[in-house]
Amino acid sequence: MQSVMTEAVALLDEAGEPALTFRALASRLGTGVGSIYWYVASKDELLDRAADHVMADVLVAVEKLPAAADPIDSMRAIAVALFAAVADRPWLGAYFMRDTGTQPNALKVYELIGQQVQRLDLTRRERFHAASAVIGYVIGIAADLGQQPPQEVVDGTASRDDVLDRWADQWRALDREEFPFLHEIADEFAGHDDAEQFRAGLDLLLAGLRLQSGR
Amino acid sequence: MQSVMTEAVALLDEAGEPALTFRALASRLGTGVGSIYWYVASKDELLDRAADHVMADVLVAVEKLPAAADPIDSMRAIAVALFAAVADRPWLGAYFMRDTGTQPNALKVYELIGQQVQRLDLTRRERFHAASAVIGYVIGIAADLGQQPPQEVVDGTASRDDVLDRWADQWRALDREEFPFLHEIADEFAGHDDAEQFRAGLDLLLAGLRLQSGR
């Protein structure tokens, strides 16, 4: 049933993985627990399929991206779109990481980035490493960011900035001699934008790639 | 009790997170389930503390790394050491990601990388982004690699290479027109070395950073 997946995604969107239980899903669908097992063999498969379900939408968004003349610009656009998708579906990060080689739509994303890499003047091994690095960076940062936000933020008790501020304060409370770097960037961290941070790192990676490919 | 953490780590090493249950840990320690709660408030804390416990060792290994004249070379060495630690403790990747800003030893690692970044000629924001990118890349790739290996590998039923080969075969079975990149790199993937792949991506990132810092 198609609605099983859409409803599963809805639960994940609302409160992350812990909210997706067979009982909650069944009650949401107005059916029994056992029925879900007719469509899905296990919770792992449920999560995989749910992730793949939304990756299908991400994929069409990525595919309708205007093709850039420069392959590296294209990769950048794909990566940014991918990050955006995970940014507003934090749970997706964790499940993009599982079985990248198994989920059909995740595979296609890998392929899309790889096709851009193929346009660069590199050895086969370099191409393999380049595509893997970009994918790895995107998924890694996205998953990191996708850490289940603290309960207070989910409640609405505190805003994301409040939490960031509190962390920054903790850093500032550390010994200045021992932690000069954390002191220096506490302010940067306090108000930082995840997407900007992601793009900055991505650009470093792509600059290195551009260098390797001889432009 | 110190032995609680060492035994917890032992369980994690043997069979990953699912193996670490309060009952298993209690039986291992020859005590009751309730006793563990005297030292630890929840399973989350147990995992955090276990992760921090091994990070302490990683930290001393990192700190006794020979200081390089070039800050970027230093960062590379730290990152490689960090990756190596996660590589033979796959479960560590997932729990390095949680509460990076909370676990004391993880914080110190962040600081160490940051101190190297501080030696580069960059703006404060660029430094913040650079350190975050490197940390993010390391953790991301490590966590990805730390995906609980398929059951067959844990059993010993199949080797890691067998699993890789099977994936490569799946890729080769795809339509060649639609998936040219996956076809091209199937061979590379089949026998690839995770550490080499990690280093290759890291070098791209660091090359970009070097470029930004004007050497």
Added chain:
DNA sequence: CTATCGTATAGAACGTCGTTCGATGGTCGA
């Protein structure tokens, strides 16, 4: 010496979860 309090241990009990299983309809061709 005994009463008391903080430290530490132990395990029964509770609620929730993923999962299994057998029973029950419904539909359709023979």
Added chain:
DNA sequence: TCGACCATCGAACGACGTTCTATACGATAG
């Protein structure tokens, strides 16, 4: 009408995290 197959359902099972109460040990105070 009869089975064969698709689909649904919810009780039941075992494992888990967690809570709670009971108990013991040691030091300290009266």
